[in-house]
Amino acid sequence: MAKVHGAVVIDEERCKGCDLCVAACPTKVLLLKDKEVNNRGYHYAYMAQPEACIGCSSCAIVCPDACIEVYRVVEK
Amino acid sequence: MELNQIINPANKVYSRPALLSENTMHYCPGCSHGVVHKIIAELIDEMGQQENTIGVAPVGCAVFAYNYIDVDWVEAAHGRAPALATAVKRLNPEKLVFTYQGDGDISAIGTAETIHAANRGENIAIIFINNGIYGMTGGQMAPTTLEGQKTATTPYGRRVDLNGYPLAISTLLAQLDGTCYVTRQAVHTAAAARKAKSAIKKAFQNALAGRGTSVVEIVGTCSSGWKLSPRASNAWMEENMFEKYPLGDLKNADVEK
Numbered sequence: 357m358a359k360v361h362g363a364v365v366i367d368e369e370r371c372k373g374c375d376l377c378v379a380a381c382p383t384k385v386l387l388l389k390d391k392e393v394n395n396r397g398y399h400y401a402y403m404a405q406p407e408a409c410i411g412c413s414s415c416a417i418v419c420p421d422a423c424i425e426v427y428r429v430v431e432k
Numbered sequence: 433m434e435l436n437q438i439i440n441p442a443n444k445v446y447s448r449p450a451l452l453s454e455n456t457m458h459y460c461p462g463c464s465h466g467v468v469h470k471i472i473a474e475l476i477d478e479m480g481q482q483e484n485t486i487g488v489a490p491v492g493c494a495v496f497a498y499n500y501i502d503v504d505w506v507e508a509a510h511g512r513a514p515a516l517a518t519a520v521k522r523l524n525p526e527k528l529v530f531t532y533q534g535d536g537d538i539s540a541i542g543t544a545e546t547i548h549a550a551n552r553g554e555n556i557a558i559i560f561i562n563n564g565i566y567g568m569t570g571g572q573m574a575p576t577t578l579e580g581q582k583t584a585t586t587p588y589g590r591r592v593d594l595n596g597y598p599l600a601i602s603t604l605l606a607q608l609d610g611t612c613y614v615t616r617q618a619v620h621t622a623a624a625a626r627k628a629k630s631a632i633k634k635a636f637q638n639a640l641a642g643r644g645t646s647v648v649e650i651v652g653t654c655s656s657g658w659k660l661s662p663r664a665s666n667a668w669m670e671e672n673m674f675e676k677y678p679l680g681d682l683k684n685a686d687v688e689k
């Protein structure tokens with residue numbers, strides 16, 4: 357069966373830590389940084405469980421600040 | 433598979449829209465305006481209309497829309513976007529002309545301009561963000577504010593006997609002969625945002641083809657005005673806003689014909 361691998365790249369400095377991408381991810385890949393903040397003081401989003409990403413783009417579509425790029429590979 | 437094998441330009445399936453400028457949007461974290469800006473930027477690019485589009489920006493939080501989406505814009509006085517768009521479109525009939533307006537802009541101070549532009553069937557697309565409140569000025573009651581909803585000017589909740597009923601202006605606009613397409617959408621989930629994108633595309637196509645006025649209402653959140661987190665705002669919207677402002681097409685002249 358084909359296996360789908362995904363990954364996202366988040367523009368940490370642009371991120372406002374709104375948490376909407378975290379809520380939108382069906383496979384619970386993303387979280388907000390607990391302690392670290394970016395230059396604007398926001399707890400930015402990151403891939404906490406990168407291996408679970410399926411590259412579905414849900415996080416990127418709901419991100420109001422267009423911080424997320426999505427990559428997807430289908431391994432046959 | 434290693435991350436560096438996946439993160440490779442050949443595998444890219446979603447990137448920041450080319451027509452969004454590098455400017456950081458001034459909107460609060462989680463604000464629906466950002467998602468709608470992104471959709472508009474993507475669509476204008478996909479439709480090859482970058483050089484042929486003129487947006488009309490409102491007064492309200494989206495007053496700086498022209499700093500974010502890289503097309504030509506004019507800035508209207510509060511509520512006057514449909515009147516200005518009328519002139520822009522009549523003088524440039526081949527252009528894609530759209531307005532971008534909040535609920536205060538479109539259904540309080542701009543009610544007359546909106547209704548008459550739609551009643552004349554001006555060939556424009558109206559993108560209307562309904563967050564049920566005046567966001568920019570600090571969260572005062574708007575005509576769209578729900579019964580019982582607390583705002584800066586209704587601290588004990590909106591009272592119908594004092595403040596009147598919430599105004600569903602898209603439902604009114606759908607009654608007018610000049611509108612060809614009126615729909616209510618949302619952008620709180622990826623599925624909703626995809627549908628909203630198709631709706632805005634249809635509105636843009638109608639405006640280009642001269643089919644009359646199209647209105648796409650996006651029921652959105654204003655977490656600062658509502659005093660909730662962005663996530664809690666989405667939940668509050670689903671629970672409360674969608675009852676008064678149900679999603680779906682209110683008028684679609686294509687289908688009815």
Ligand SMILES: Cc1ncc(C[n+]2csc(CCOP(=O)(O)OP(=O)(O)O)c2C)c(N)n1
Pocket residue numbers: 491492493494510533534535536537538541561563565566567568569574654
């Ligand atoms: C002629 C005029 N009257 C009043 C105002 C003050 N004012 C600025 S924005 C606004 C309402 C904005 O609310 P809305 O249109 O819902 O947009 P939002 O900020 O929620 O996106 C008001 C009343 C103004 N700028 N100009």
Ligand code: SF4
Pocket residue numbers: 362363364380381382383384385386408409410411412413414415416426
């Ligand atoms: S692309 Fe899909 S699976 Fe990957 S982080 Fe985003 S929402 Fe989650």
Ligand code: SF4
Pocket residue numbers: 366370371372373374375376377378400401418419420421422423424462
């Ligand atoms: S949706 Fe965008 S701005 Fe919000 S936390 Fe995720 S990456 Fe950051």
Ligand code: SF4
Pocket residue numbers: 458459460462463464465493563567568653654655656657
């Ligand atoms: S005040 Fe409300 S509408 Fe304005 S930017 Fe903030 S969340 Fe968005």
